[in-house]
Amino acid sequence: MHENRPGTARERLLAAALDLFAEHGVSGTSLQMIADRLGVTKAAVYHQFQSKDDIVLAVIDPALSRLGPIADHAEAQRGHVARRDTVLHGVVDLVVEFRKVSATLSFDPVVMRLVRAHPALRSLQRIRRLLGGTAPDPGSRVRMAVLSGGLMMAGADPAVIRLDDEDYRDHLLAAARRILVR
């Protein structure tokens, strides 16, 4: 196996898969392409993952598993404003930490299908309610949609890709507040 990346074989496989997903989309990436990128056989890939879906889930799970704790932490706060702020901080931190995963995979059709069947979907719905309320009016629904799309895709924008994480986080939080806070 090529040794040009640090980490375990599993980590290198997931990093190579994410690179290929960004170049070709999930549907356009085969297990053979992942094997070729790593310089291993397809059997070696199958030794670690049973299917491409399993690889996608392994790439997104570290991010998805953070959603529940973000919602828990926010719901433990008193008052709408504190809850909303706690969620915003949590989500922005998550987007910054996983900016490549987020921008590459959030709107991939394969990933959307997997997330719809994933337990984390409930946490995502809790987060939306914490940000937009339980009965949002049309204006609030559109702002939430713009915020979701904007936060998830911003990390892929060539104009911001070189910002360090701290600047990126601060500016993202400020942009999110402009959208949500009257």
Next chain:
Amino acid sequence: MHENRPGTARERLLAAALDLFAEHGVSGTSLQMIADRLGVTKAAVYHQFQSKDDIVLAVIDPALSRLGPIADHAEAQRGHVARRDTVLHGVVDLVVEFRKVSATLSFDPVVMRLVRAHPALRSLQRIRRLLGGTAPDPGSRVRMAVLSGGLMMAGADPAVIRLDDEDYRDHLLAAARRILVR
């Protein structure tokens, strides 16, 4: 050919292709899948388009060809505020009119490759300058990235998908102004 959609054979082909792109991504959609969806042979698809790239370009061209006139119209205004407002209106109208194309294809890796080689890329860069200025600071760059991602993806959000075009346009414009206007 199935007659369950209105329009010419070419329009039906592009509509079927867009449906499949939304379900599988562009890379995950083959000419055979498009032929099967329409109930025609792959040869019949090749009769109209030489390659999948040609189909993708035919799907996005009606939207891309609007970018130049939007930038022209805005640059003909006097003053930064009038220019920015003209661009915002033009872009929001475009996103509303092409919301399915925009949400399905804006961040597809195949589409991003095709747009990078497309003459419309220059218009897109003019539009960014009209919105963000020629030397945007990091905060402004992040706001532009959030705005781009947010506008392009919002149309796909299940929470807004049923809004009629007029409401959607008004709320989108309001959300965009919150992000951009101090």
